[in-house]
Amino acid sequence: MKKLDLILCILVLVMVILNGVFLYRNWNLSQALSGMIGSNIARLESELLELRHSVNTALGRIQLYSENNSGNRIMGTEFKLRGFDEEQVILDCRLSFSRVDKDERVYLVLHEEGSDLYQKIELTKLEGTFYTAELCLAPEKEYKYQVVFEKDGTTISSQEFKVLEHYYRPQVCKVTPEFLINSTKGEKVPELVFRLDMGIKAYFEELQVKTAKVVVYEDSTKVKELSFFQNLKVSNYDFYYGSRSVSFDLDGKDIRKYDFYFLVEYKGGLIKREKMNDEKNPVWEAVLNNYVWYLKSN
Structure with a gap:
């Protein structure tokens, strides 16, 4: 019985040693994998940051190009009632721009819908990049307008906007x-x-x-x-x-x-x-x- 107990003890000791070796190797492998994963995540985050920076830079360049090559600099538009009678309504159209270049002249082109009539009105500067123009509108007609920037023979136009009827049409x-x-x-x-x-x-x-x-x-x-x-x-x-x-x-x-x-x-x-x-x-x-x-x- 004593010999058998000794053999069992030796077997248990061998199993403990083998388990220890196995656990140690698994721990090293886990550490290696964690290091690899952490390294990959860090590299991926770095690449994402670089990509985001590149996208933001590209968007900024596109926006700058758009502003430099189109008239879409309008930041805000406001209409004020100046006067009216049965034939026409007079509005002050007040516009603010993201920028107006030095020596640049700004116009508002008013188009009566359904006709070939266009009226080019030079904007009056209020202060900074705030400008105004007087519009004379017939209540029964519809209008669109766009802003035009002119400098050194170069003309840049904004997109066309509609003058909403409820600004100049008396309640029906x-x-x-x-x-x-x-x-x-x-x-x-x-x-x-x-x-x-x-x-x-x-x-x-x-x-x-x-x-x-x-x-x-x-x-x-x-x-x-x-x-x-x-x-x-x-x-x-x-x-x-x-x-x-x-x-x-x-x-x-x-x-x-x-x-x-x-x-x-x-x-x-x-x-x-x-x-x-x-x-x-x-x-x-x-x-x-x-x-x-x-x-x-x-």
Whole structure:
């Protein structure tokens, strides 16, 4: 038994020694692999940093080339309302640039869409790289503009931009007349209904609607005013857009004896007046046809 125990002890000792050698070799291998991985990661990070630097350098050169060879130096654009009447709206177009070279002249080229008309306006320097130009715009037309830089016979142009209509177009109002029979109270009462459709508010308060109404005349004498905003609260009125209706009672009246005018007043003082009972207007022609049909059937 003692001999067997000795043999077992020797075997255990040999196994411990072999395991120790194996663990030592594995540890060395692990260290070598860790070193290789760490070295590769460090090299990869270094290469990525170099690549990022190269990309940023290339982008900077592209941007510099773009600025030097195009007019896309516009940093900001702002429009200010200077004045207006029924024919035109005058805006101050204020522009800021990333740079303007010495002795470089800057122009704004205004293009009326759908035509061959171009207007070249030299910008006035305010300070630094801030410039301004006066634009005279017709509300019913559309415009685009671009900025042109000129120096030593060389011309560089920016891309073309659209002048948004809500800067220079008064808030749109349209009235549609319609002949209807009102039978809500059990009686058939003929009415002339006027529906007002309003667009969204203009950008400048002066071009927003203040009041809108239909004025009725009989033999050149004003007999009635129908306000679209009579019962509308001020808080709602300031933000109002959409549809609204008023009506004129025709019971016992002859529609052909009256004149109907649509009046809209804007907050800046502009007043527009439009006669609605124009027989050349197909909408009014339909009103008269329905009215005549009503008379014949009653």
